[in-house]
Amino acid sequence: MPDRRPEGPTVVTGGAGAIGSFLVDRLLSDGRSVRVVDNFSTGQRSNLPEARAGLSVHACDLGAGEPPAELFRGAAELWHLAANADIRRGSADPAVDLRNGSLAAFHTLEQARRQDVPRLLFSSSSTVYGLASVLPTPESYGPLEPESLYGAAKLGAEGLVSAYAHSYGITAYIFRFANIIDGRMNHGILHDFFEKLRADPGRLEVLGDGSQSKSYLRTEDCVGGMLHVARSVRAPVNVYNLGAEDRTSVRAIAEKVVAAHGGRAAIVYGQGPRGWVGDVPQQLLAIDKVRGLGWRPSATSTGAIDRTIAELADRRGITPAPRA
Amino acid sequence: MPDRRPEGPTVVTGGAGAIGSFLVDRLLSDGRSVRVVDNFSTGQRSNLPEARAGLSVHACDLGAGEPPAELFRGAAELWHLAANADIRRGSADPAVDLRNGSLAAFHTLEQARRQDVPRLLFSSSSTVYGLASVLPTPESYGPLEPESLYGAAKLGAEGLVSAYAHSYGITAYIFRFANIIDGRMNHGILHDFFEKLRADPGRLEVLGDGSQSKSYLRTEDCVGGMLHVARSVRAPVNVYNLGAEDRTSVRAIAEKVVAAHGGRAAIVYGQGPRGWVGDVPQQLLAIDKVRGLGWRPSATSTGAIDRTIAELADRRGITPAPRA
Numbered sequence: 074m075p076d077r078r079p080e081g082p083t084v085v086t087g088g089a090g091a092i093g094s095f096l097v098d099r100l101l102s103d104g105r106s107v108r109v110v111d112n113f114s115t116g117q118r119s120n121l122p123e124a125r126a127g128l129s130v131h132a133c134d135l136g137a138g139e140p141p142a143e144l145f146r147g148a149a150e151l152w153h154l155a156a157n158a159d160i161r162r163g164s165a166d167p168a169v170d171l172r173n174g175s176l177a178a179f180h181t182l183e184q185a186r187r188q189d190v191p192r193l194l195f196s197s198s199s200t201v202y203g204l205a206s207v208l209p210t211p212e213s214y215g216p217l218e219p220e221s222l223y224g225a226a227k228l229g230a231e232g233l234v235s236a237y238a239h240s241y242g243i244t245a246y247i248f249r250f251a252n253i254i255d256g257r258m259n260h261g262i263l264h265d266f267f268e269k270l271r272a273d274p275g276r277l278e279v280l281g282d283g284s285q286s287k288s289y290l291r292t293e294d295c296v297g298g299m300l301h302v303a304r305s306v307r308a309p310v311n312v313y314n315l316g317a318e319d320r321t322s323v324r325a326i327a328e329k330v331v332a333a334h335g336g337r338a339a340i341v342y343g344q345g346p347r348g349w350v351g352d353v354p355q356q357l358l359a360i361d362k363v364r365g366l367g368w369r370p371s372a373t374s375t376g377a378i379d380r381t382i383a384e385l386a387d388r389r390g391i392t393p394a395p396r397a
Numbered sequence: 398m399p400d401r402r403p404e405g406p407t408v409v410t411g412g413a414g415a416i417g418s419f420l421v422d423r424l425l426s427d428g429r430s431v432r433v434v435d436n437f438s439t440g441q442r443s444n445l446p447e448a449r450a451g452l453s454v455h456a457c458d459l460g461a462g463e464p465p466a467e468l469f470r471g472a473a474e475l476w477h478l479a480a481n482a483d484i485r486r487g488s489a490d491p492a493v494d495l496r497n498g499s500l501a502a503f504h505t506l507e508q509a510r511r512q513d514v515p516r517l518l519f520s521s522s523s524t525v526y527g528l529a530s531v532l533p534t535p536e537s538y539g540p541l542e543p544e545s546l547y548g549a550a551k552l553g554a555e556g557l558v559s560a561y562a563h564s565y566g567i568t569a570y571i572f573r574f575a576n577i578i579d580g581r582m583n584h585g586i587l588h589d590f591f592e593k594l595r596a597d598p599g600r601l602e603v604l605g606d607g608s609q610s611k612s613y614l615r616t617e618d619c620v621g622g623m624l625h626v627a628r629s630v631r632a633p634v635n636v637y638n639l640g641a642e643d644r645t646s647v648r649a650i651a652e653k654v655v656a657a658h659g660g661r662a663a664i665v666y667g668q669g670p671r672g673w674v675g676d677v678p679q680q681l682l683a684i685d686k687v688r689g690l691g692w693r694p695s696a697t698s699t700g701a702i703d704r705t706i707a708e709l710a711d712r713r714g715i716t717p718a719p720r721a
Contacts, residue, residue, distance in 0.1 A: 164564050167503070167507055167510075167561075168507075171500075171503050175499055175503075175553060176495075179491070179495050179499075183491055183492075186491075201556070203559065203563065204563075212539065212540050213538075213539045213540060214537075214539050215536065215537045215538050215539035215540075215541065216536050216537060216539075216555075216571075216634075216636040217539065217541065217555075217556070217559070218559040218563065218634050218636075219556050219559050219560050219563075220559070220560060220563040220564065221560055221563075221564065222557075222560050222564070224556065224560060225553070225556035225557045225559065225560035226553075226556070227556075228552060228553065228555070228556035229499060229549070229550075229552065229553025229554075229556050229557070230553075231540075231541075231552070232525070232541070232543050232548065232549035232550070232551075232552035232553050233546075233549045233553070235527065235541070235542040235543050235544070235549065236543050236544060236545055236546050236548060236549035236675065237491075239527065239528075239542065239543075239544040239545075239675070240488045240544065240545065240546070240674050240675045241674075247540075310540075310542050312540040312542075350564050350565075351560065351563070351564045
């Protein structure tokens with residue numbers, strides 16, 4: 074089945090973020106024209122090429138209200154990736170995820186519907202499952218009990234995407250991400266650990282007791298997986314987990330980051346199995362469904378951690394002392 | 398396990414609606430003091446007793462912003478039933494369910510959290526399932542693909558309820574309702590059919606081809622089921638379907654309503670299996686989970702329809718002509 078508008082541009086909200094900008098690179102390389110919409114709260118202009126044929130960049134805060142119609146006019150598809158990127162912020166201030174998650178999704182979808190955009194691709198999250206009683210957790214798992222406001226906003230946006238798809242004849246893709254990592258990210262466990270060691274090279278404080286264990290996926294695998302699914306299936310609503318098949322403990326990550334810094338820092342663990350309010354300490358997505366489409370990630374969870382630590386160390390000019 | 402504040406009042410949002418006012422009656426009869434919060438858009442003051450010890454009524458539009466703190470102060474529990482009651486409105490104007498569903502839920506939960514209300518009971522809906530591939534549909538069914546904006550708002554609110562429960566130590570109940578009916582309702586299929594026959598006694602126009610088949614539950618059974626569950630279980634988040642074990646087709650309902658009016662009206666069916674955009678034409682909830690707690694509805698779906706038609710006919714003074 075051909076796209077209704079194969080030649081129309083692609084809109085990417087959150088396109089200046091770590092995942093979004095990687096997707097934009099791929100879409101431009103595939104010859105698509107791309108309109109990036111970002112509020113530049115966590116996204117950065119430096120993630121995007123200065124000037125490139127087919128790329129336009131639009132500053133717009135989607136949580137504040139409906140975006141301008143011209144951003145969506147004639148678009149062949151919308152990738153809605155914009156969101157609050159920091160899960161921990163939401164439990165301290167629930168309005169953050171309401172605004173940058175739920176309201177941003179609503180305003181974006183509503184304008185896309187008015188402009189008759191026929192395809193919608195949404196970055197959801199493993200956090201919609203909460204602390205699942207089944208690991209690895211398949212897409213069919215229920216009931217969904219998100220623990221964080223972030224996860225709640227993702228679940229609400231999934232509902233909106235589904236309702237818009239079914240009500241208005243849009244083809245929709247919902248991707249439930251594991252923890253996505255790369256060296257460009259300015260949040261998340263690896264970024265936090267590197268920042269802490271920069272502030273105090275002798276001591277790494279860890280949130281929680283280190284027993285948390287989750288699956289990590291590289292941004293390039295995340296984007297590759299989404300593009301593969303988007304090319305492969307075309308139900309009204311297509312829900313796919315994207316993650317690695319193994320997982321990595323916080324303890325292992327802490328030890329790897331300390332080793333990358335020369336191995337001298339003391340690791341100080343906190344109390345309890347959760348890193349913060351709303352944290353889901355045990356996460357592993359079943360990826361049988363996407364594997365059934367012939368795709369698998371290029372890196373294991375531990376491989377993704379190692380690759381990202383190497384990138385971060387390299388960017389920051391950190392050379393570990395030779396090990397004894 | 399005793400309630401933390403067994404003597405505190407109960408807050409019921411949407412307490413002037415058909416379901417809410419029935420719940421309020423039951424709570425008052427059980428000796429609770431009750432604060433009703435309603436914007437009186439579909440709820441009606443006449444559903445509530447004029448003056449009754451323990452009852453206070455507060456006009457407040459929860460979609461507009463956070464409700465006053467004093468409404469929630471000292472409360473032992475919050476029943477959040479307020480919502481847009483007309484599913485069809487949402488596909489014509491998606492902002493209705495955003496405001497009266499998602500935003501109302503957020504503002505209500507947020508104030509309840511600030512006032513440390515320890516128990517939260519939420520009226521969700523079978524519409525969160527969408528057109529499920531498994532009938533009867535159990536609570537564990539996934540992925541959830543709501544078809545209507547109403548269902549999307551309910552799913553989003555479920556996510557919020559879950560996140561608030563897990564993040565802030567609140568005990569939460571999520572009830573997924575079948576189609577709840579009684580003679581006091583001012584919306585829904587029976588009300589619509591009676592209104593149409595009042596306008597034109599010779600002709601009943603039906604949305605869709607009449608093949609839609611859903612499960613109907615009486616308001617008293619809905620409220621009884623919720624109270625039973627709330628007394629019986631106390632997990633952090635408790636998700637329960639509430640419905641009948643059979644279902645009733647739109648064709649059968651149309652014929653029953655016409656018969657109650659004397660059987661003279663011609664029934665004119667529309668096209669297609671759906672009544673409207675966002676309609677879920679086939680619905681049947683599995684109620685094994687609530688039956689496992691020792692509860693079952695007092696009426697079948699067809700019995701609920703018959704009882705409600707008799708009530709509506711009685712209220713409107715309709716006496717069917719003797720059948721030949």
